[in-house]
Amino acid sequence: MFGRYGAGHEVLPRVLHISVARYRPDLPQPGQPLEFLVSIHEEGTGITWQQNITVDSEAERYFLDTTQELYLWSLNKALTPRLAAERTRQLGKRLYGTFVGQEGEKYLAGIEPTAILLDVDETILNLPWELMATAEGVISQQTPFGRLVTTRVIPRPGRNPLQEDAVVRILAVGNPTGDLPGGEAELAALSRLQGAHSGCKVEVTTLVRGEATRARFVEMLVAGDHDILHFSGHGSLNPDQPETSSIYFADGPLSADSVLELPWKAPPYLVFNSACESGRAAGGKRLASAGNHHNGQAAAFLTAGVEGYVGYFWPVTEVGATLFSIALYRGLFEYENVGVAFLKARNRAARELAEVGDLTGYSAVLFGDAASKHRRDLAQLV
Numbered sequence: 001m002f003g004r005y006g007a008g009h010e011v012l013p014r015v016l017h018i019s020v021a022r023y024r025p026d027l028p029q030p031g032q033p034l035e036f037l038v039s040i041h042e043e044g045t046g047i048t049w050q051q052n053i054t055v056d057s058e059a060e061r062y063f064l065d066t067t068q069e070l071y072l073w074s075l076n077k078a079l080t081p082r083l084a085a086e087r088t089r090q091l092g093k094r095l096y097g098t099f100v101g102q103e104g105e106k107y108l109a110g111i112e113p114t115a116i117l118l119d120v121d122e123t124i125l126n127l128p129w130e131l132m133a134t135a136e137g138v139i140s141q142q143t144p145f146g147r148l149v150t151t152r153v154i155p156r157p158g159r160n161p162l163q164e165d166a167v168v169r170i171l172a173v174g175n176p177t178g179d180l181p182g183g184e185a186e187l188a189a190l191s192r193l194q195g196a197h198s199g200c201k202v203e204v205t206t207l208v209r210g211e212a213t214r215a216r217f218v219e220m221l222v223a224g225d226h227d228i229l230h231f232s233g234h235g236s237l238n239p240d241q242p243e244t245s246s247i248y249f250a251d252g253p254l255s256a257d258s259v260l261e262l263p264w265k266a267p268p269y270l271v272f273n274s275a276c277e278s279g280r281a282a283g284g285k286r287l288a289s290a291g292n293h294h295n296g297q298a299a300a301f302l303t304a305g306v307e308g309y310v311g312y313f314w315p316v317t318e319v320g321a322t323l324f325s326i327a328l329y330r331g332l333f334e335y336e337n338v339g340v341a342f343l344k345a346r347n348r349a350a351r352e353l354a355e356v357g358d359l360t361g362y363s364a365v366l367f368g369d370a371a372s373k374h375r376r377d378l379a380q381l382v
Contacts, residue, residue, distance in 0.1 A: 014111060015043040015371040019119035020099050021150045028123060028284050031057055036121065038099055040107050044376035049107050059098060063127055064283070066091045070128070074314040074359055081357030088362055092133035105134070115144040115339050115371035122151040125295070126239075126283035128313050131362055141347055141361070144339030146370030149302060151287040156305040159227075159266045168197075170204045171220055171268075172230040176212035176250045182318035183232035184208060186274060189326040190230060197333045213251040221264045229268045232325065235275025235297065239282040243293035247275050257293055259300035267305040270338070270368075272328070273297055274321050279311025279365030298367060308338060308368035312360070320360030324349045339370030 019039045028034055034055040041048040055063075066087055073079040079087065100108070116139060118129055129147065130140040139145060172190045175183035193202045205224065207216060212233075220226075234248040246253035273279070281287075281296040287303055294300035301309050310328070312321070327348045331341030342364070350361025 011114065013043075013114045013371070013374045013376050015115045015117065015375060016108075016111065016113040017041045017043070017117050017119055017148075018100070019150065020121055020124065021119070022121045022123055025152070027286070033057070034060060034124075036099070038104065040100075040104060042111065042113075043371075049104075051101070051103055053099060053101070055098060059094075062094065063091070067126070067128055070359065071314055073357065074316070074363070079357075081355065084357040084359065085354070088131055088359070089133065091128065092131035092138055095127065095129065096132045096134060096139070100132075113143050114374055115146070116140075117146050117148055117370060119148040119150055122149055122153075122281075122287040122295070122299075123284050125149070125281035125287075125298070128362065130313070130365060138362070141343070141350060144337070144343045144370040146339060146342075146366045146368050149287060149367065153286060153288045153303055155303045156260075156267070158305040158307050159269055164227075166200045168200050168202045168228065169224060169226045170202065170228040170230060171207075171224060171226040172204060172232075173207045173212045173217060173249075174230075174232045175209055176207070176233045177248055178209050178250075180233060180318055182322040183274070185322045186230070186232045186325040190329055193329060193333060198336070202333070210250050212249055214249045214254055215251070217249060217254075218263060221262055225265045226268050228270045228272070230272045230274065230325075232274040232321065235273065235278045237277035237280050237282075237296055242282045242285065242295045242299075243289075245277070245296045247273065247278070247297065256295075256297050256300040259294070259297070259304055260292070262304070267301075269306070270308040270310070271301045271306050272310040272325070273301070274310075274312070274316075274325050276312060276315040279309075279363075279367070280313045298365070302367060308366070310342075310367075311365050313363045313365055314359055316360055316363060317358055320349055320353055320358045320363075323352065324360055324364055337372040337374065338366070338368070339372055342366050342370065 021037050023037050039048050039050040073084045132139050172187045174187035187206050191204050194204050237245045243257045244255050246255045278297045285295045287299045288294050324345050327345035331344045335341050346361050
């Protein structure tokens with residue numbers, strides 16, 4: 001109530017949390033109707049609105065089949081650019097209609113959010129939530145949009161910001177297998193960020209091509225204390241054994257389960273895993289199982305204590321990944337807000353790659369806080 005929100009002052013920050021939670025403790029069984037509690041809360045207000053929904057087998061089949069169609073399209077199989085665009089629109093509208101619906105839309109009608117945090121249950125990370133769309137368009141292309149994950153797994157502690165200095169240290173790995181020159185372009189763009197940026201200094205250390213081995217990567221983690229980790233190379237998701245999902249260094253794969261063994265002093269604030277399917281998980285599984293097996297790369301880094309994680313839901317093209325990465329980092333230090341920088345990069349990729357049906361702008365996933373410091377309770381006092 002003391003914020004400077006009047007005429008001539010700042011825009012009122014309105015951060016929305018939309019939660020899709022499975023409230024049953026057991027994992028879903030094949031063919032079972034899926035029950036969820038959907039809630040919407042605006043930060044700084046006293047009420048959280050809720051509704052119960054059930055996803056029947058027909059709707060579940062549609063979500064899975066259409067997601068798979070778009071996966072195959074990302075591999076240059078089936079569909080056409082026009083059909084791919086139509087599938088993304090249809091899938092996005094049905095996701096919104098199913099999980100938000102008419103009642104949720106009534107709640108949202110009078111709100112223009114400055115950021116949306118979608119809190120997704122760990123068992124449904126296999127759906128492309130960034131496609132959710134109203135009649136006005138794709139939500140994630142209109143507002144800073146980040147995913148949070150509802151899980152029954154306790155994550156490891158992250159970095160302590162009270163112990164941080166004014167240096168942003170970036171470790172960047174590019175084209176370790178030698179067949180993705182676009183990865184080196186991403187590192188070149190990162191290297192150009194070195195120097196002073198409005199109160200902080202950026203330092204970039206790179207590992208490229210044959211020198212980017214797992215052993216050398218581990219040495220760099222031990223020797224340094226990195227705030228951002230960027231990997232640009234090949235990645236894969238194994239839906240049947242997601243703990244073996246990997247990113248590939250010059251001397252072989254680093255699996256999801258191996259992430260917890262990485263010897264960093266503290267996990268980075270941000271990991272950008274610029275690799276295929278690095279932001280996706282298998283359906284119907286925990287973020288991490290009782291045997292400490294992780295449901296893909298995103299799950300592994302998040303449970304390791306990383307606060308922000310960027311990856312791609314589908315296979316990503318080299319052109320798309322390069323364009324998105326360069327735009328994101330340029331915006332990150334210009335806006336000093338990862339949510340806004342991500343929105344700008346997403347929209348640029350969607351706009352410039354639309355003609356060929358490249359899904360990079362839809363496929364990019366941000367796990368973490370897309371609202372940054374823009375909060376109602378942090379507004380400047382009169």
